[in-house]
Amino acid sequence: MRKSVIAGNWKMYKTVTEALEFFSKVEFAGKTDRVETVVCAPFVALPALVQETKASGIRIGAQNMHWEEEGAYTGEISPSMLTALGVTHAIIGHSERRAYFAETDESVRLKTRSALDHQLTPIVCVGETLEEREAGRTRELVREQVVAAIRGLSSEEACRLILAYEPVWAIGTGRSATVEDATDVIRFIRKSVADQFDQQVANEVRILYGGSVKPDNIQSFLDTDEIDGALVGGASLDPSSFARLVEVAAQRGDLG
Numbered sequence: 001m002r003k004s005v006i007a008g009n010w011k012m013y014k015t016v017t018e019a020l021e022f023f024s025k026v027e028f029a030g031k032t033d034r035v036e037t038v039v040c041a042p043f044v045a046l047p048a049l050v051q052e053t054k055a056s057g058i059r060i061g062a063q064n065m066h067w068e069e070e071g072a073y074t075g076e077i078s079p080s081m082l083t084a085l086g087v088t089h090a091i092i093g094h095s096e097r098r099a100y101f102a103e104t105d106e107s108v109r110l111k112t113r114s115a116l117d118h119q120l121t122p123i124v125c126v127g128e129t130l131e132e133r134e135a136g137r138t139r140e141l142v143r144e145q146v147v148a149a150i151r152g153l154s155s156e157e158a159c160r161l162i163l164a165y166e167p168v169w170a171i172g173t174g175r176s177a178t179v180e181d182a183t184d185v186i187r188f189i190r191k192s193v194a195d196q197f198d199q200q201v202a203n204e205v206r207i208l209y210g211g212s213v214k215p216d217n218i219q220s221f222l223d224t225d226e227i228d229g230a231l232v233g234g235a236s237l238d239p240s241s242f243a244r245l246v247e248v249a250a251q252r253g254d255l256g
């Protein structure tokens with residue numbers, strides 16, 4: 001059975017002090033062996049959070065990275081800077097980065113490749129806008145994004161990926177996708193992975209749903225075998241709500 005993942009994406013929220021406060025208010029012990037629990041925090045909070053969460057089994061992730069090892073790239077952070085801190089995951093190609101910072105399928109491919117080369121787990125985001133969904137282009141677009149990200153990877157590397165289906169219209173809107181729609185697209189993503197590699201790789205890749213996931217709707221997403229967890233924005237900022245999400249996923253682990 002694939003291990004469930006609950007990944008919080010804090011986006012541009014929380015100072016270092018606030019980030020540390022979050023972990024002083026919440027207890028994750030005993031759950032993180034059943035659920036891969038990741039908090040993707042702003043760069044400046046990463047060193048303190050890696051130290052703070054050492055004993056708890058929580059993994060700390062970045063929200064972006066450059067693909068080069070080092071160089072004249074003002075304002076950028078390299079994968080080896082992240083691994084040197086003890087960061088284990090990196091979100092790649094979030095729709096906000098695609099929309100506001102000109103991330104392309106090609107930069108997503110380079111970053112995915114580089115993250116894997118540096119033993120970081122990439123959480124690669126794909127998803128359509130409302131306009132694209134209404135035009136019936138969801139599958140075509142999502143397949144394009146997935147294929148671009150995994151092009152050139154070996155099967156072993158592909159198995160280490162986490163993909164996240166995040167429909168843009170569901171992010172931060174309070175309007176999540178229905179479980180049926182999310183399941184349908186995620187099943188299709190798994191098939192796209194199988195087409196590029198084989199069924200065995202497709203069976204191993206974890207695929208998350210993201211977009212207005214909250215403690216009161218996560219259970220319905222996790223009830224389907226197809227969805228391996230959630231990438232959570234708003235509801236990951238509050239310690240008790242994030243802990244609740246992890247708890248629900250941990251109970252699922254018990255059943256498996």
Ligand SMILES: O=C(CO)COP(=O)(O)O
Nearest residue numbers: 009171172211212233234
């Ligand atoms: O963008 C997201 C996670 O990456 C989802 O954000 P919300 O959970 O706030 O909708």
